[in-house]
Amino acid sequence: MDIHNYEKLWLVLAMVMIVGFISTTTYGATALGIEMISDDEETIDPNALDEDPRFSEPRVEQVGENEYEAYVVARQFVFEPDPITVPANSTVTFYITSADVIHGFEVVGTNANTMVIPGEVATLTVEPNEPGEYGILCNEYCGGGHHVMEGKLVVEPEAEFDRGEADE
């Protein structure tokens, strides 16, 4: 087959570009450890969340030095707890489930975003470094109050967070 040299050139360039796209995402997944949210958590009974050790009382719990777990329940039309308060420079794993219908959990303006499905526990780990406040939004239509369903994620400076803990 007779292929013109210019055509060979841009075929090769297109291939190089595709390889480039794939290797950047591979770099993200391996070197930077960016993960997808998986569905490998055990399923639970969404009608019995009040008997579940994690979700009967939505909260943030310290599980190690600088490691925290947040158990979050999304229901029409709130996120519990609200606000979710975590310290800066920590590793926080969110366990999020729904008590009724499908919701979304999006930390606005960030890559932390998941679907919240009744019976499933969405698990995501993030590392908040800077103190600040983020909004949390439901981004799956969940009923008449969907547009007001919001929460807040507060990243407190470490010293302040420790003081707050001591008060409790």
Added chain:
Amino acid sequence: MAEEQPIREIGHDEFDPNGTLALILVYFAILTVMWIFMYFVEFLGNDLTVIG
């Protein structure tokens, strides 16, 4: 009577579409720059990122 036009025939490899080549190179350059911006600036710079 119209004048007779000279007809020039060129072979497959003599035809060089330089304009097309330039357009494609510019297009590829735009794609590369946009990809780098989208992935490294917009995506990776958009903390909190899911790492587990």
